[in-house]
Amino acid sequence: MSALAAALALQQSEPNTQFVLAVVLGLLFAIGTFLVLRRDVVRVVWGITIISQATNMYLVTMGGLAGSVPILGHGEAADPATVANPLVQALVLTAIVIGFGTTAFALVLTYRVYEEHGTIDLAELGENPPETGVSANTGSTMDGPEADPEAVTTADGGSQSGTDSSAGTAGVGDD
Amino acid sequence: MRGDLKTIKRASLRSHGVQPEPAVLFAVLALPFVGAALTPLVYRVLGERTAYFAAAVATACLALVLTQYGTHGTVSVEWIPQLGVNLVLYMDGLAFLVALLASGVGVLVFTYSGGYMHGEPGQDKYYTTLLVFMGAMLGVALAADLVALFVFWELTSVSSFLLIGHYQREASSIYASRKSMLITVAGGLFMLVGFLFLHDVTGSFALFDSGASQGIITNAEMVREELSAQGLLLPVVALVALGAATKSAQVPFHIWLPNAMEAPTPVSAFLHSATMVKAGVYLVGRFRPLFVPEEVYIAEVWTPLLVGLGLLTMTVAAMLAVSATDIKELLAYSTASHLGLIVAGFGFAVSYGGEAGAFHILNHASFKAALFLVAGIVAHEAGTRDIGSLSGLRDDLPITAAIATVACLSMAGIPPFNGFFSKELLFEAAWETGAHFGGLWYLVPAVAVFGSVFTFLYSIKFLSLFYGDRPDGLGEVHSPPLAMVAPAAVLGLAVVVISLVPNLAIEYVAGLAYEGVAPGDAHSFTVPWPIPTEVTPYALMSLVTIVLGAALFPFYDRLHGAIGRARRFPYTSPNAYYDGGLAALERASGFVPAYVQTRMFRTYAASTLLAVCALALGGYLVAGTPIPPFGGLDSLTLLGVVGGIPLLVILLVALFGAAAVGIADSHVAGVLTLSILGFMVAIFYVLASAPDLALTQLVIETLVLLIFLLVLDKLPTWYGDLEVREAIPDAIVAGVVGVTVTLTVLVTTSAQPSQNIASFFVENAPIPGEHDPVLIDAGGGGNIVNVILVDFRAFDTLGEITVVAMAALAVLTLVGMRNRGEDV
Numbered sequence A: 001m002s003a004l005a006a007a008l009a010l011q012q013s014e015p016n017t018q019f020v021l022a023v024v025l026g027l028l029f030a031i032g033t034f035l036v037l038r039r040d041v042v043r044v045v046w047g048i049t050i051i052s053q054a055t056n057m058y059l060v061t062m063g064g065l066a067g068s069v070p071i072l073g074h075g076e077a078a079d080p081a082t083v084a085n086p087l088v089q090a091l092v093l094t095a096i097v098i099g100f101g102t103t104a105f106a107l108v109l110t111y112r113v114y115e116e117h118g119t120i121d122l123a124e125l126g127e128n129p130p131e132t133g134v135s136a137n138t139g140s141t142m143d144g145p146e147a148d149p150e151a152v153t154t155a156d157g158g159s160q161s162g163t164d165s166s167a168g169t170a171g172v173g174d175d
Numbered sequence B: 001m002r003g004d005l006k007t008i009k010r011a012s013l014r015s016h017g018v019q020p021e022p023a024v025l026f027a028v029l030a031l032p033f034v035g036a037a038l039t040p041l042v043y044r045v046l047g048e049r050t051a052y053f054a055a056a057v058a059t060a061c062l063a064l065v066l067t068q069y070g071t072h073g074t075v076s077v078e079w080i081p082q083l084g085v086n087l088v089l090y091m092d093g094l095a096f097l098v099a100l101l102a103s104g105v106g107v108l109v110f111t112y113s114g115g116y117m118h119g120e121p122g123q124d125k126y127y128t129t130l131l132v133f134m135g136a137m138l139g140v141a142l143a144a145d146l147v148a149l150f151v152f153w154e155l156t157s158v159s160s161f162l163l164i165g166h167y168q169r170e171a172s173s174i175y176a177s178r179k180s181m182l183i184t185v186a187g188g189l190f191m192l193v194g195f196l197f198l199h200d201v202t203g204s205f206a207l208f209d210s211g212a213s214q215g216i217i218t219n220a221e222m223v224r225e226e227l228s229a230q231g232l233l234l235p236v237v238a239l240v241a242l243g244a245a246t247k248s249a250q251v252p253f254h255i256w257l258p259n260a261m262e263a264p265t266p267v268s269a270f271l272h273s274a275t276m277v278k279a280g281v282y283l284v285g286r287f288r289p290l291f292v293p294e295e296v297y298i299a300e301v302w303t304p305l306l307v308g309l310g311l312l313t314m315t316v317a318a319m320l321a322v323s324a325t326d327i328k329e330l331l332a333y334s335t336a337s338h339l340g341l342i343v344a345g346f347g348f349a350v351s352y353g354g355e356a357g358a359f360h361i362l363n364h365a366s367f368k369a370a371l372f373l374v375a376g377i378v379a380h381e382a383g384t385r386d387i388g389s390l391s392g393l394r395d396d397l398p399i400t401a402a403i404a405t406v407a408c409l410s411m412a413g414i415p416p417f418n419g420f421f422s423k424e425l426l427f428e429a430a431w432e433t434g435a436h437f438g439g440l441w442y443l444v445p446a447v448a449v450f451g452s453v454f455t456f457l458y459s460i461k462f463l464s465l466f467y468g469d470r471p472d473g474l475g476e477v478h479s480p481p482l483a484m485v486a487p488a489a490v491l492g493l494a495v496v497v498i499s500l501v502p503n504l505a506i507e508y509v510a511g512l513a514y515e516g517v518a519p520g521d522a523h524s525f526t527v528p529w530p531i532p533t534e535v536t537p538y539a540l541m542s543l544v545t546i547v548l549g550a551a552l553f554p555f556y557d558r559l560h561g562a563i564g565r566a567r568r569f570p571y572t573s574p575n576a577y578y579d580g581g582l583a584a585l586e587r588a589s590g591f592v593p594a595y596v597q598t599r600m601f602r603t604y605a606a607s608t609l610l611a612v613c614a615l616a617l618g619g620y621l622v623a624g625t626p627i628p629p630f631g632g633l634d635s636l637t638l639l640g641v642v643g644g645i646p647l648l649v650i651l652l653v654a655l656f657g658a659a660a661v662g663i664a665d666s667h668v669a670g671v672l673t674l675s676i677l678g679f680m681v682a683i684f685y686v687l688a689s690a691p692d693l694a695l696t697q698l699v700i701e702t703l704v705l706l707i708f709l710l711v712l713d714k715l716p717t718w719y720g721d722l723e724v725r726e727a728i729p730d731a732i733v734a735g736v737v738g739v740t741v742t743l744t745v746l747v748t749t750s751a752q753p754s755q756n757i758a759s760f761f762v763e764n765a766p767i768p769g770e771h772d773p774v775l776i777d778a779g780g781g782g783n784i785v786n787v788i789l790v791d792f793r794a795f796d797t798l799g800e801i802t803v804v805a806m807a808a809l810a811v812l813t814l815v816g817m818r819n820r821g822e823d824v
Helices: A002-012 A015-036 A041-062 A086-117 A122-127 A130-141 A149-157 A162-174 B002-006 B022-067 B093-116 B123-142 B146-164 B171-202 B220-229 B233-247 B253-262 B265-274 B276-291 B302-322 B327-347 B351-382 B398-412 B418-437 B439-464 B482-500 B502-517 B537-568 B574-595 B601-623 B644-663 B667-687 B691-714 B724-750 B756-764 B769-779 B784-792 B794-823
Strands: B009-011 B073-080 B085-091
Touching (some): A015 B601, A015 B644, A015 B724, A041 B724, A086 B691, A086 B756, A086 B784, A086 B794, B022 B073, B022 B085, B093 B123, B093 B265, B093 B276, B093 B482, B093 B502, B123 B265, B146 B253, B146 B265, B171 B233, B171 B574, B220 B233, B233 B276, B233 B302, B253 B265, B253 B327, B253 B574, B265 B327, B276 B302, B276 B327, B276 B502, B302 B439, B351 B418, B351 B482, B398 B482, B418 B482, B482 B502, B784 B794
Antiparallel strands (some): B073 B085
C-alpha cells in the first residue's frame, strides 16, 4: 500500500503536467475530428491516425509519466512505486500495432474506392444515387452483361413495400 | 449438463402429490431441441421419412410426459447461482394437460406431415422448426419462472412465424407471417411489462415456491393485496390479458389467425388450433388462482375483463366463421371462437368457469385438430378449399366423413359429444354469475347462447360438406394415404372416447388441470352423462341453442351473405387498422433515409462523435464528477512539469505537426507533417519511460509513411477546397470534442485507481531470485512490458497478430483480386 501511495503522490504533486497534457490532447483530438469531417478520404484517414496517436498518448498519461523504465536489471528487486506503469505500456503497444493495421487497411480501401468510383470526394460519392453505385459495381466486378436490369428496379421498389418487392423478387427468380 | 443435473434439488409445493422426477422433466424439455439440431443431418440420410424421426422424438416426449402423470411440484437446477437465477420447472394437472397436447398432437401431426408434405420444398427446415416449436411449447407448459415462461412464449411466436412463412416466396405467406409475428410478439412484450410489474411488487420471478424462494401464485392472497394497495391490479391483469389475447387470437387481435392458415395444414392443426394458441388460455388459466379469490362470484378486474373479452370473441368469431368461404378460414375463426369460450370460462370466478375452461382445452384440442386434419385431407385430395364447391364427399372419403361427423357434432355442442359437456359447464358458470347479480348481468348467459347458436350453424355447415349431392364441378377425389387418415382417426377416436366416458376423462385429466386453475384446494367434478336429466336453466340454454340453430340453418346462406356484406363496411374490421397502421409506418420509415441515412460520411461521423461527447459530458454532470481545479496561471511554471522543458517542446512540435496536417495544401505535405507528429509521439514515449513503445512507434511510423506515399502515388492530387459553410460547423464539432477530451483527461488522470494490476505485473514479471543465475543469462524476464505481452497476456498478443494478419489479407484481396475477378 505504501508503494501505491508513493506512486500517487508522485503524480499528484504535479498538477501542471496533467493540465498541459489535457490541453494538448484536447487540441490533437479537435484537429483529428476536424480532419475526419473533411470530404477528402485521405484527410479522413489522417484524422483517424491523429486521433489514435492522441488516444495512445492519453493512455500512457493515465499510467502516470513518473517512474523509471519498466526494465529491471539483473537480480533487482521490483518496487511498483518507482517503476512506470507497465500495464498501460503493454496496452498501448498492442494499440499501436493494431492502429497500423487499420491505417493500412483504410488506405487500401481509399485506393479501392478511387479505382471503383474514380473519385475520393466523399460528398461526390454520397450524392450518387444507389442504382448507379450498384450498377457501377456489378459492371466492373461481377458478370456485367448477365446483370439483370430488373434486379436493380426491384431493389429500388423494395423501399416502398416489403410485400411487393418480395413478390417481385420471386418473379425474377422464376424467370 | 450432466454436472448440472447433479445439483438438481427438489422442492415441495402446496399440494402433497408425488414429486415429478427432475431428470425426466429436463429431458422432456431438451429432447425436442436436440432432435431439431439433428434434423438437418437426419434429413440428408432419411429424406422425406424425417417425418417419422420427428414423430419418434415426439413419441419419446409423450412417453416421458406420461410417466410424470399425477405428479405435482417444482424441480429446479441452478443456472446462474451468483445472480440467484434458477431454471425451475413445474408440473401439475394443467401443465400436464398442455404438455400432453403438445407432445401427443405432435406425434400425430408429424406422422400426418409424412403424407401431407410429400414432395414439398424445404422439409428439413419445416421439421426443424416444428420440433423447436414443440420444445418451446413444452417449455411454456412446464416453466415455473416468469423469465423462462416469457422466453419460451416468444420462442413459440418465432417458430410460428417461420412456419406460417413456410412458402417463403408467396406474398400472402409473407403478409401472414409478418402479421402474426407483429401481433403476437407485441402482445408478448406487453405481457413482459406485466411480469416486470409483478416482479417489482413481489421481488420474485418464481411462480411457485421452490427451495428458499417464494412463489407468486403460491402466495396469491398477499400478492393480490399488495397489487391492489399499489394500484397495479388493473395494469397487471390488463397487460397479462393482452399477452394472452394476442396469442389466443381474441377479438380484436383475432385477425392474424385466419391469415396464419397460409401455413401447411399440419401446422395449422398443431400450432393454430391445438397448442400454440392454447398458450394464451394456458396463461390465463395459470394466473387464475392469482387473481381469483376463493368463494366469490366475481373477481375484481379479472372477471369483467376476461369474461367480456371471451364472450365477445366467442360471438364475433363465430359470426365471422359463418361468413367464411374457405374451410380453413372457417376453422380458424371457429378456433378463435372456442378460445374465447375458454377465456370466458377462466374469467368466471365461480368454479364451473374453471371447470369449463380446463375441460374445453382438452375437448377443443381433440375435435379441432381432427377437423384441421380432415380439412387438410379434403384440400389435398379434392384440390379445393372453397366451401361453395365442396359437397357430398361422403362417398369418396368415407373414413374422413365419419371422423368429420363426430368432430363436427362435438364442435356444435350436441349431446352426448364431448364439446357439449364443456359448453354446458360454461353455460352453468354464465347462468350462476348472471342469476347471482341479476339485472343486466343476465346479458352474460344471453350472449353465451347467442354466440353458441352461430357455433352450431358453422359446425353443421362444415358437416354438410360431406353429405348431400356431389356437385358436378368437383373433379376426381383421391383416396388419402394412411399416414394422413390414421392421425385424424386417432383424434376422432379420442373425441368418441371422451364422449363415451366424459367423467373418466375429467377424473384422470381435465379435473387435475382444473386443480391447477382453481384457487385454494379444489376437487374434481363430474358432468351428467349422456344428457342432463334435470330441467335446469343451463340445460334449457343448451336446448335453446340447438333449437335456434336448427331453425336458422335453412337460412344459412342469407346469414352468410348478410355478415359478409357487414364485413365489407369500411372500418369495421381491425384488419383495416392493422394495414393502415403498417402503411403509415412504412411511409414514416421512408423519411428516415432523408434525414438519418444521408450517405454523407460527415453526417455519420459528426453525429456519432457528438453523441459520444453528449453521453460523456452528461455522465459527468449527472454523476457530479468534480473537475480538478486549475491552479491558476501562476502555478503553471515550466519546471513544474514532469519531464520539464523537453516534454513541453515535444508536445508543442507535435501540436504544430498536427496543425500543419490540418492546413496542408497537398497530400504529400500532409503525410510528411503527419510523420512529424508520429515521431514526436515516439519521443514522448521516451520521456514517459516507455522505451518499448518508442521503438514500436518509430518502426510503425516509418512503415505508415511508406504506405501512405505508395498509395498517394496512385491517388489523384485532388484537394477539396475548404468551404467556410462546412468549416465553421465542423470547427464547432471539433471544439466540442476537444473540450470533452480535455475534461476527460483531467478527470481520469486525477482519479486514484487501484494500482493492483500494475503492481502485480511489476512484482511477478521478473524471474524469481533463486533461478537468477541459471536463467537470466539465457533469456531474461527483466522487461516487464515484454513479459506481459508474451506471457501474462499472450492471448491478447495472439489476437493482435490475428488482426494484423486479417488486415494484410484484406489489403491483399482489395489490391490484388480486383483484376483477377475481371479475368474470370
